[in-house]
Amino acid sequence: MNFISTRGGEKVSAARAIVNGLADNGGLYVPEKFPSVSAEEMQKMLEMSYPERAAKVLKKYLTEYDEKELLSACESAYAKFEGDPAPLVRIDDGVYMLELWHGPTCAFKDMALTLLPYLLRKGADICGVNEEILILTATSGDTGKAALEGFKDADGIKVMVFYPSEGVSKMQKLQMGTQEGSNVNVVAVKGNFDDCQTAVKEIFSNGEYAKTLLEKGVVLSSANSINFGRLAPQIAYYFSSYLDLVSAEQIQMGEEIDFTVPTGNFGNILAAYYAKRMGLPIRRLHCASNKNDVLTEFFASGVYDIRREFYKTTSPSMDILVSSNLERLVFEISGRNSKLTAERMAELKKCGKYAISVDELSALGEIFDGGSADDDECVEAMYSVFEDVGYTMDTHTGCAMKVAQDWFAKHKKDETNMVIVSTANPYKFPQDVLYAVTGNDVKDSFKGIKRLHAATAMAVPKCLKELRDKPVRFTKTVDRKKLFDEVLEFIK
């Protein structure tokens, strides 16, 4: 299957799309057309394990990858999860939580980042890239840890993560600082996330730097969520959760269901839309935001406007104004008009906003709607479910819960089954979750974990429990002008 850029001009193979990450003109790679999954294939997939289902879905797009190899890569990636990689938990009649946080770093990013090293290395081999690959990532928290863990000790790949010295939680800092592996490095950058991200982008766009690296046998790549290699593995769990509902006789094959997805960069929910385009019976997609409700406004008005205040919330992975993957949806809704998409993205860059047409908005409304929750509403939603059925969720999932509850309140007769996508283990945000379910405030994360365990009896994941006793390997903080020196030092 070939991939094209949302901004026109290019046509490349899947392997090349993954290796490049971003198209030359700044556009995002999208499949030339959506592959479909037939009724017969769905029947067959019913009997399959999660890795088998994932390999089947991936093969639809990654046609030049070997099917057996893809399957064995999925098997080793999802063997790193504790039990079922994507279990469904029923919390009410017709309401289910899809838990995507049983992987090595306790957040849904593991679903894709445990597989990306294979997709990237293999893709480079297919394209004849023999150099060592250096993954550079600027992170505001979850992505950095998931990338480090995913790429640790991968052959022919090194990974380097930069995080803002003033922008990550204590838990996240510890998770990254204690990272194991012979091919990893973590450096704090003085300033906030924007400073850090801008400095990393500069390295990517500097031709002289690229030349220097190439002379040393190294090429740069990114593990960012705009890479199709991040998106593809996410499509699989939408299929798998649907099949699980059929297997459990909660729905009939072919019956439509809804998903509510806590959204930041629009990667997770976009994967649901791709699944729908491949034929998965999805009726509606509910896009959940926190107080940074740019997307809620977009789905209501058709205007994407980032000229607004930026809020720091208790769901930090959704604190985002420019949701990069939305470009892929806007491209589809425009009738795949790459010229118009390029114009809109240029307008966003120049004026901080763009608008879609009335017809496009109404087509979008057939599938999508948006809602948001501020920190207090999120706490209320988490508390109400804990109180009613004893189920504990994290703050990001809490936002989604509030949006789903609003939908239920407005559509009392709606009998469509709802799956709420749960994106992080509650213990990743122990103080905020503890506050939501008990009203107690504690200052220390480990104390939060202990109290949360006492309140919920939920098992504490190994990866967070052991953090306390792990030696910290990475403690360096540098000025943002010194990033490239750090890169050179690391690849020496």
Ligand SMILES: *Cc1c(COP(=O)(O)O)cnc(C)c1O
């Ligand atoms: C990254 C992340 C999100 C947002 O996902 P997108 O694909 O960026 O929309 C939501 N919740 C958690 C816990 C995350 O780590």
